[in-house]
Amino acid sequence: MTSPSSPDDPQLKANTSESSHSADDALPPVQAPSAGFLLQLFFIPLIIVASIVMVWGMFSWLAHMGSDPKDLVKGLKALDDASWQRAYQLSEHLRNPEYDNLKRDPELAGELVDLLESELKDGRLDKARINLRIYLCRALGEFELDSVTDVLVEAATTERDVKEIAVRRSAIEGLATLASHVGNKKMRSHESAMKVLIDSCNERSSSGDLPERDEIRSTAAFALGVIGGGQAQDRLALLLADANHNVRFNAATGLARHGDQRCLPVLIGMLDPASRAGIDDELADGLKRRQKLTILTNGIFAASRMVTASKGNDLQSLEDALQHLIDSDENRAIRTKAKEALIILRRESK
Numbered sequence: 001m002t003s004p005s006s007p008d009d010p011q012l013k014a015n016t017s018e019s020s021h022s023a024d025d026a027l028p029p030v031q032a033p034s035a036g037f038l039l040q041l042f043f044i045p046l047i048i049v050a051s052i053v054m055v056w057g058m059f060s061w062l063a064h065m066g067s068d069p070k071d072l073v074k075g076l077k078a079l080d081d082a083s084w085q086r087a088y089q090l091s092e093h094l095r096n097p098e099y100d101n102l103k104r105d106p107e108l109a110g111e112l113v114d115l116l117e118s119e120l121k122d123g124r125l126d127k128a129r130i131n132l133r134i135y136l137c138r139a140l141g142e143f144e145l146d147s148v149t150d151v152l153v154e155a156a157t158t159e160r161d162v163k164e165i166a167v168r169r170s171a172i173e174g175l176a177t178l179a180s181h182v183g184n185k186k187m188r189s190h191e192s193a194m195k196v197l198i199d200s201c202n203e204r205s206s207s208g209d210l211p212e213r214d215e216i217r218s219t220a221a222f223a224l225g226v227i228g229g230g231q232a233q234d235r236l237a238l239l240l241a242d243a244n245h246n247v248r249f250n251a252a253t254g255l256a257r258h259g260d261q262r263c264l265p266v267l268i269g270m271l272d273p274a275s276r277a278g279i280d281d282e283l284a285d286g287l288k289r290r291q292k293l294t295i296l297t298n299g300i301f302a303a304s305r306m307v308t309a310s311k312g313n314d315l316q317s318l319e320d321a322l323q324h325l326i327d328s329d330e331n332r333a334i335r336t337k338a339k340e341a342l343i344i345l346r347r348e349s350k
Contacts, residue, residue, distance in 0.1 A: 069093045069102055073111050076136075081128045087135035094142035103144045103181070112140055113151045120154055125163050134170040141174025144181040149190055152178065156196045165212040169219050172200060176223035188229045197223050198235055218246040225254015237262045245278035249298065256302040259309030267306065268321040270299030271338075273328040293334065296325070300337045307345045319345055 072086045072093070093099050102108055116136045119129065137155050140148040155171035158164060175197065179187040187193060200220035205213040221239050224232040232254075239251035240262065248266050255263035269275055278295050279288050303318055322342040326335050 069099060070108065073108065076112075076115060076132075079129075079132075084128050084131035084135055087132050087139060091135050091139040091142065094139055103142060106145060106147065109140070109143050109145050109148050112136060113148055116140065116151050116155060120151075120158050123158075123160055125161050130163055130167060133164075133167045137167065137170040137174040138177075141177035142181070143178065146178070146182045146186055146190070149175070149178065149187075149193055153190075153192045153196050156200070162210065162212070165210075165216065168200075169212070169216055172197065172216070172219045172223050176219075176226045179223070179227045184227050184229065187227050188231070194227075194231060197227070198231070201235055201239060214244040214247065217242065218244065218250050221247055221250035221254060225250060225257055228254075228258045233258060233260050233262075236260075240266050249278065249295065253298060253302040253305075256306035257309060259306060259311065259313065261310070261313060263302075263306065264315075264317055267299060267302055268317060270295055271303065271321040271325050273325055273330050293331075296330065296334050297337065300325075300334070300341050304341045304344055307341070307348050310348075312349065315345060315349065319349075 069090055072090045075086045076083050076090070094103060116133065119133050119136065122129075124130075133155065137152060140152055152171045152174045156168050156175065159168055175187070175193055197220050200216050201224070203213045203216045203220075217239070221236060224236055236251040236254050237260070239247050240255075242248050242251065249270060252263040252266035252270065256267055269277055273296065279291050281288075283291070300322075303322060306318065307315065319342065322338050322345065325338045326342065328335070
């Protein structure tokens with residue numbers, strides 16, 4: 001039997017040395033990298049990256065070119081198919097704190113008022129001009145000047161075709177936003193603005209085939225909730241019995257904002273995890289779930305506002321509703337928000 005070779009065996013060492021020389025001889029000689037290789041490895045990728053950055057910068061520049069608010073106003077007057085996009089951009093700029101100074105610019109506001117008045121008088125119904133009026137209303141609502149109120153009232157009451165319902169709704173939203181800027185009391189003192197909001201709460205479709213009428217009532221309810229005061233809150237109390245759930249929910253949220261306990265039955269229903277109110281049964285399950293989460297979130301938000309505005313009033317029923325939601329099997333995020341609202345409620349009630 002042959003024994004394994006020892007590591008010190010001369011024959012093994014010779015064989016190993018021979019194999020090593022053979023392997024080394026098979027490798028190519030090591031050479032310094034050529035200029036062409038370095039060019040491919042570093043310079044060409046650098047050019048590609050630089051080109052991408054330049055193209056991105058060019059598109060970014062083009063996207064922002066002409067987006068200065070005052071340039072946008074000049075572009076609006078062209079009244080072409082892109083005018084409504086400029087009006088949209090302008091409304092977004094005015095929401096940006098960077099442009100807060102423009103919200104108090106009477107000259108800029110005056111130009112937009114004149115343009116909206118002209119568009120309302122012209123009354124064109126193509127999509128581009130309807131959108132232009134929509135975004136002009138939105139932009140005007142962002143100003144901190146009550147001089148824009150009258151044209152928003154005019155837009156909120158002008159309807160020669162059902163296509164203008166969208167403009168009316170945008171004007172009502174603009175009045176709500178404007179009230180938050182100029183102050184609730186000033187808006188309450190504007191008789192025509194209050195009248196249009198109250199009247200809009202009475203809108204119904206004679207044929208029942210226009211859900212847009214429900215949206216008008218819902219938006220008016222939101223606006224009255226922002227403004228508050230006896231007249232607004234009394235109208236909101238009537239809307240708590242509206243057949244449309246969005247109208248009821250907006251009415252309850254508006255009353256909660258001012259600590260009006262008439263909202264409690266509807267508000268408690270919004271907080272009920274088992275309630276199906278406001279859920280569209282024709283939607284897919286995922287969308288139904290999203291609707292439910294939105295209603296619960298809005299209910300919790302309204303409950304928090306109610307607590308803050310109630311100043312020590314008895315809110316035991318609201319406390320019980322929040323606790324019931326916390327003890328439910330709803331998702332953790334909703335239960336956490338409900339806990340936060342309940343903590344505020346118990347702290348304020350002491």
